[in-house]
Amino acid sequence: MTYCLGIITTSGLVIAADSRTNAGVDYISTYEKLFDFSMVGDRVISICTSGNLSITQAVITSLKKDIKTQQETSLHSLTSMYDMARYIGNKLRAIQGEDKEWLKKDGVDWQASLLLGGQIRGENPELYLIYSQGNFIHATPSTPFFQIGETKYGKPILDRILTYNTPIKEAAKCALLSIDSTMKSNISVGPPIHLILYEANSFVIKHHLKLDRGNAYLTEIRQCWEVAIKKAFEEIPAINWFSETEV
């Protein structure tokens, strides 16, 4: 499995991903799932992927090839994030079109989805979720984050902490805690964690972290969070079993 997370706020974007893949529990590997296609000064483009690894690798390879061979349409030539989302969705459809029947007949899941975040000069930062069917939606102030992959364990903390107005560095911290909660509850999500923070209108990614297993900061926030959650739990008033609500 995988867990990727994209957040958009008034001041920028956070994109984060774990690195674990598994084909069954006995074949677990590490693959980076966060890819940078930026052109410093002109555009920042960050993509992360979830789902069938052969499909997502084929999409990323094809995106890179279009840039390298200077195709008319590529992530470096398109002039809006919307057009990029459609272009990536079409790549996904084309690759699934080739492979899906072969995967389907052996019961292999061919689903894949992507997050696309970035900013092109002259536009605002945007965040897209591209579904396995190639269609897509964009994040808005009322729904400022998207998750793909193993999304449920890490959602409660986002629901409680994050808003469109959360300072971007706080949003990055929240993303790490969301991934850490997921890793704690599900072994199919694991380090290294890749995290980028993009400040709106800077057109360069200045902050990119890779946190390996045993990384001091990752260990520190996990311990702090455990202690803080236990303290928070202790502060919750005990159940009043003999109130009028007892039946």
Added chain:
Amino acid sequence: MTYCLGIITTSGLVIAADSRTNAGVDYISTYEKLFDFSMVGDRVISICTSGNLSITQAVITSLKKDIKTQQETSLHSLTSMYDMARYIGNKLRAIQGEDKEWLKKDGVDWQASLLLGGQIRGENPELYLIYSQGNFIHATPSTPFFQIGETKYGKPILDRILTYNTPIKEAAKCALLSIDSTMKSNISVGPPIHLILYEANSFVIKHHLKLDRGNAYLTEIRQCWEVAIKKAFEEIPAINWFSETEV
């Protein structure tokens, strides 16, 4: 969907369930999913259900009927929790055997699972998870809780707080927070919440709460938890973007 939770500790059992069912998003109803089959002084038996409502209702109805008609085998005659789990699993298999083909051909999910918790005089308290296939497992000190239904949102708090040695009233509070986290992140789980607390070797359920929407205590713990989580979040050290981990 549904969320049910069973916890076993050194000092007893906690069983909790929400009450929301849905057949699609436009047909949402309220059904109790926590059922008591105790005989005060002799045995405490609590069952909660998740999955296809027609299947789980049929199982519960059949369990009640066997007691009412004084069948040789019933929840009141069996002499171990293990035998009860097998008996319930067989009920589930029989009912699925009747209905499964009809549901399957229209693409309706026939899956259902149950939690069985209780204690028979002369035995220790036990907690069982009965799978949709009728097989079952029991909880142990190293895995002291089971969840059925919409389980993922509420798992992180259990993973961080609960152990087999958690005092039973703390375990009940933790169960409520786990359900509240799930309700916050997923509209398919909703009140009233039913919660029982059983103290080992008492052979009577002295604590049974029903918390409706807007219940003062439920509102209070939700607010306290939100405040406490935000405070906990603020206490986590900020990301050190310029440490050696930056790439």
